[in-house]
Amino acid sequence: xxxxxxxxxxxxxxxxxxxxxxxxxxxxxxxxxxxxxxxxxxxxxxxxxxxxxxxxxxxxxxxxxxxxxxxxxxxxxxxxxxxxxxxxxxxxxxxxxxxxxxxxxxxxxxxxxxxxxxxxxxxxxxxxxxxxxxxxxxxxxxxxxxxxxxxxxxxxxxxxxxxxxxxxxxxxxxxxxxxxxxxxxxxxxxxxxxxxxxxxxxxxxxxxxxxxxxxxxxxxxxxxxxxxxxxxxxxxxxxxxxxxxxxxxxxxxxxxxxxxxxxxxxxxxxxxxxxxxxxxxxxxxxxxxxxxxxxxxxxxxxxxxxxxxxxxxxxxxxxxxxxxxxxxxxxxxxxxxxxxxxxxxxxxxxxxxxxxxxxxxxxxxxxxxxxxxxxxxxxxxxxxxxxxxxxxxxxxxxxxxxxxxxxxxxxxxxxxxxxxxxxxxxxxxxxxxxxxxxxxxxxxxxxxxxxxxxxxxxxxxxxxxxxxxxxxxxxxxxxxxxxxxxxxxxxxxxxxxxxxxxxxxxxxxxxxxxxxxxxxxxxxxxxxxxxxxxxxxxxxxxxxxxxxxxxxxxxxxxxxxxxxxxxxxxxxxxxxxxxxxxxxxxxxxxxxxxxxxxxxxxxxxxxxxxxxxxxxxxx
Amino acid sequence: xxxxxxxxxxxxxxxxxxxxxxxxxxxxxxxxxxxxxxxxxxxxxxxxxxxxxxxxxxxxxxxxxxxxxxxxxxxxxxxxxxxxxxxx
Numbered sequence: 001x002x003x004x005x006x007x008x009x010x011x012x013x014x015x016x017x018x019x020x021x022x023x024x025x026x027x028x029x030x031x032x033x034x035x036x037x038x039x040x041x042x043x044x045x046x047x048x049x050x051x052x053x054x055x056x057x058x059x060x061x062x063x064x065x066x067x068x069x070x071x072x073x074x075x076x077x078x079x080x081x082x083x084x085x086x087x088x089x090x091x092x093x094x095x096x097x098x099x100x101x102x103x104x105x106x107x108x109x110x111x112x113x114x115x116x117x118x119x120x121x122x123x124x125x126x127x128x129x130x131x132x133x134x135x136x137x138x139x140x141x142x143x144x145x146x147x148x149x150x151x152x153x154x155x156x157x158x159x160x161x162x163x164x165x166x167x168x169x170x171x172x173x174x175x176x177x178x179x180x181x182x183x184x185x186x187x188x189x190x191x192x193x194x195x196x197x198x199x200x201x202x203x204x205x206x207x208x209x210x211x212x213x214x215x216x217x218x219x220x221x222x223x224x225x226x227x228x229x230x231x232x233x234x235x236x237x238x239x240x241x242x243x244x245x246x247x248x249x250x251x252x253x254x255x256x257x258x259x260x261x262x263x264x265x266x267x268x269x270x271x272x273x274x275x276x277x278x279x280x281x282x283x284x285x286x287x288x289x290x291x292x293x294x295x296x297x298x299x300x301x302x303x304x305x306x307x308x309x310x311x312x313x314x315x316x317x318x319x320x321x322x323x324x325x326x327x328x329x330x331x332x333x334x335x336x337x338x339x340x341x342x343x344x345x346x347x348x349x350x351x352x353x354x355x356x357x358x359x360x361x362x363x364x365x366x367x368x369x370x371x372x373x374x375x376x377x378x379x380x381x382x383x384x385x386x387x388x389x390x391x392x393x394x395x396x397x398x399x400x401x402x403x404x405x406x407x408x409x410x411x412x413x414x415x416x417x418x419x420x421x422x423x424x425x426x427x428x429x430x431x432x433x434x435x436x437x438x439x440x441x442x443x444x445x446x447x448x449x450x451x452x453x454x455x456x457x458x459x460x461x462x463x464x465x466x467x468x469x470x471x472x473x474x475x476x477x478x479x480x481x482x483x484x485x486x487x488x489x490x491x492x493x494x495x496x497x498x499x500x501x502x503x504x505x506x507x508x509x510x511x512x513x514x515x516x517x518x519x520x521x522x523x524x525x526x527x528x529x530x531x532x533x534x535x536x537x538x539x540x541x542x543x544x545x546x547x548x549x550x551x552x553x554x555x556x557x558x559x560x561x562x563x564x565x566x567x568x569x570x571x572x573x574x575x576x577x578x579x580x581x582x583x584x585x586x587x588x589x590x591x592x593x594x595x596x597x598x599x600x601x602x603x604x605x606x607x608x609x610x611x612x613x614x615x616x617x618x619x
Numbered sequence: 620x621x622x623x624x625x626x627x628x629x630x631x632x633x634x635x636x637x638x639x640x641x642x643x644x645x646x647x648x649x650x651x652x653x654x655x656x657x658x659x660x661x662x663x664x665x666x667x668x669x670x671x672x673x674x675x676x677x678x679x680x681x682x683x684x685x686x687x688x689x690x691x692x693x694x695x696x697x698x699x700x701x702x703x704x705x706x707x
Contacts, residue, residue: 066678074677078651081682085647088689089640207679211668220669238663238674248656255651278696282689289682296678518637598636599629601706 006423007146014184014427015161018434021180022165022173030467031616033170034101034446036270038616040175045276046283048178049267051185051431052439053080053258053284054291055131056138057497059185059432064404066299067306068393070229072240073299075247079254079502081285081292086259088281093274094517095265097597099615102269102443103262103509104451109609110516111527112590114456119531121447123508124262127501128447129484131263132440134497136485138433145358145409146426152486159482162434166441167474174438175270181431186290188428192411192421193294196301199415206297214304225304232311233376233384234395237300241386242560249563256569257502260510263439266446274600302407305414310399311374313346315363318353348372351413360403360410373398437481444481445474455612499542503565507534511573520594522576525583530576538568632703639695643688651681 027033040048058080066073098106103124108117136155143154165173193206201209201221214221226236235241242250258264267284268277316336321328323335337347348363356362363372376384377396386392393404409429412421449470454461461469508531515522515530542561544550552560559567585591593609596602605614654662659673667675700706 071674071677074655074674077678078655078681081685082647082651085643085685085688089643089692208668210679211670211675213669220666222670222674238671244656248652251651251656275693275697275700278689278693282686282693285686285689289686293679293682595629598633599627599705600700602627602629 003419003422006420007426008423010420010423010427011147011430014180014431017180018161018177019164021176022169025165025169025173025176027168027170027172027467030101030450030463030470032172033467033470034269034442034450035266035616036170036172036175038270039272040270042271042276042280043283044179045175045267045271045280046285047182047287048175048270049264049280049284050287050291051178051182051435052267053264053288053436054185054432055436056135056142056429056433058291058295059189060138060142060405060408060429063295063298063302064407065393066296067303067407068404070235070237070240072242072247072392073296075250075254077292077296079251080258081288082251082255083258083264084281084285084288086255087264087268088278088285090514091259091265091517092268092277092281093600094597095513096268096271096277097274097600097603098593099603100269100613101266101450102446103265103513104447105455105613106516107512107527107531108451108455109612110590110593111512111522111524112587112608113524113528116512116524116527116531117451117456119528119535120509121451123504123531123535124443124447127261127505127509128263128440128443129481130497131261131501132437132444132481133484133488135433135437135440136481137488139430139437140485142426142429142433145360155482155485158430158434158437158485159478162438162441163475163478166438166445166478167471170470170474171266171270171442174442177438178435181435182287184424184431185428185435186287188424188431189291189408190294192415192417192425193298195415195417196305196411197297200301200305206294206301210297210300221304222300225300228304228307232307232374235386235392237303241390241392243558245558246560246563249559249566251563252566253506253563253569254498254502256506256510257565258505260505260508260513261501262443262447262505262509263436265513266443267439298411299407302411302414306407307374309346309349309414310352310372313348313352313372314340315348315365315370315372316340316353318356349414351410354413355406355410359401360406361399362401364398364400366398441474441477441481444477445470448473448477459612499546499561499564500539503538503542503561503568504535506565507538507568507572509534511569511576515573515576517594517597519577519580520591521580521585523580523583523586526576526578526580529579530572533575534568534572537571538565541568627704632699632705635699635703636696639692639699643692646684647688650676650684655681 031037062076095106104117104120107120136158139158140151140155143149144151165177194204197206197209198204200215201212202215203209203212212221213219214224222238226238230236268280271277271280316333322332333353340347366377374397378384409425412425449466453469454466512527512530541564545561587608589606589608593606603615654673655677662673663671665672
């Protein structure tokens with residue numbers, strides 16, 4: 001059985017499973033559709049949150065990114081896990097106790113303001129659409145790279161699958177498919193990681209291999225990696241050329257952004273109580289940590305293995321009849337590889353040839369010596385620079401093109417694993433992308449059907465009408481997300497997810513949700529001022545440096561666009577506090593509401609605060 | 620049915636919660652921003668296995684501590700809820 005067969009097998013089998021779950025979990029009410037009936041088990045919700053959270057980027061790209069950034073990649077590891085501590089301690093249990101459906105619900109009711117609700121809807125929609133386009137693109141890439149379909153057809157297939165379980169099952173369908181998707185993706189990630197850890201360090205546990213010696217040598221794996229990359233002319237692995245302030249701010253923006261992302265927050269509305277929300281956040285982080293502590297180990301192993309096998313290897317062309325039998329086939333590689341070995345050389349490894357056909361990597365023989373030199377090439381000024389702010393990822397070598405995703409997807413072939421593992425990795429990547437896309441779709445559809453239609457425009461809608469609207473807006477959102485994915489290469493903002501989605505969530509949503517719980521005096525005026533300030537300042541800064549021609553030497557305090565959300569988060573919080581202090585305090589009903597959500601089990605309806613919609617009590 | 624706030628010491632409970640939250644966030648700050656970023660160079664002179672300690676905190680250690688922090692918070696909150704007779 002070859003890899004193509006297994007890829008089809010796993011993709012079709014997992015898709016069938018997701019649809020089966022969706023049919024079983026049909027949503028019968030708005031309660032089911034938005035929050036899965038408020039009765040998901042905390043551990044299962046933890047798994048669903050982990051799948052919801054870990055996107056195509058976490059699964060396919062993160063390890064490769066860290067392999068090239070070394071210590072600089074730590075911002076993703078700390079940022080995308082540390083946010084869950086903030087969620088568990090500062091937001092999730094209180095928002096569950098608040099007892100409604102969406103993030104704009106909280107903002108609108110806590111700040112007794114339709115304007116605040118609508119601004120929150122705008123933030124949630126912008127963040128979610130930026131994020132979802134990247135997921136659909138990931139689905140398209142996976143299909144076109146592995147299943148031989150076109151990029152567009154891949155996205156359409158992905159859209160149909162998500163359509164079935166999101167539109168039919170709502171949050172209930174999404175939750176249970178995410179549980180299944182977590183199992184698929186974590187298995188697909190860890191199996192190749194265990195094998196590659198054994199190859200490099202002899203230790204089957206990647207986290208331990210990370211701090212062990214290289215197999216059969218008396219030198220620590222990381223020490224060896226440092227020496228090897230330094231000798232080749234790269235920056236040492238355990239260092240970075242980013243300034244400390246920038247590393248600090250990017251980590252902060254990712255952490256607070258994570259805590260403020262609506263699709264993560266709403267997962268905690270699906271459990272039965274505040275204490276279940278806390279436990280659930282703990283489980284979510286356990287399930288996420290399994291992947292996030294494996295990833296940096298995979299990065300280091302893959303970089304070391306890559307240099308070991310590729311650097312100074314003699315390239316073997318796929319267009320030369322080496323053995324002279326008149327046909328060009330796999331025998332030519334074997335023949336030439338033996339020849340090179342006999343001459344005392346190192347042939348290009350078979351996995352390199354195997355993946356070259358996908359266009360993800362190749363050999364650009366700049367000096368024409370037929371050997372792959374994996375050393376940094378000088379830029380147009382003839383120099384190699386690691387000055388602060390200089391993008392390490394832009395350094396070119398003779399291995400070109402080189403897509404960083406190769407460090408995860410080629411692992412099974414690097415480790416000579418059987419074909420079914422490759423199929424599993426493809427299914428895992430699709431699971432990661434689809435589960436995140438579905439979570440985002442729920443935010444988008446509920447923002448439209450619940451916050452805009454039911455709570456703002458048509459307040460007399462019945463539950464049944466709202467459910468129908470929710471299904472239609474989910475369907476519309478699927479189509480729009482697919483279109484964004486298809487045109488993602490032309491849309492510059494899609495590639496800036498890290499800056500836009502996290503920066504905006506950190507600067508516009510986090511401060512007002514946090515202050516809404518921890519500061520009773522926070523009022524409508526303060527919330528609106530804070531959100532608008534956070535949204536406008538962060539958007540303008542990112543836009544200026546990503547698309548408006550700004551250069552790194554103009555950075556404010558040396559902070560890059562990826563980290564600016566952290567700076568503006570403090571600023572927008574301050575704007576909110578000052579505005580609140582010079583305007584009237586919130587009504588008594590609101591202050592009572594805040595006291596209630598702080599103390600589990602005391603939530604009752606409070607006049608003005610809950611006139612639009614009664615809270616769902618905890619079990 | 621929900622109990623009402625007047626029956627329990629909501630203020631005492633809340634200030635205990637805030638104290639707990641602040642102390643856990645100090646640890647959260649110390650292992651990530653502290654050990655992984657601000658004091659990394661200092662910690663890198665020590666090693667855990669074959670990894671420089673500051674680097675290890677940034678790529679592994681902080682994550683383990685984060686997990687521990689959330690579960691400790693769950694346990695401590697259950698204890699507080701029992702102490703203040705809050706439903707939880």
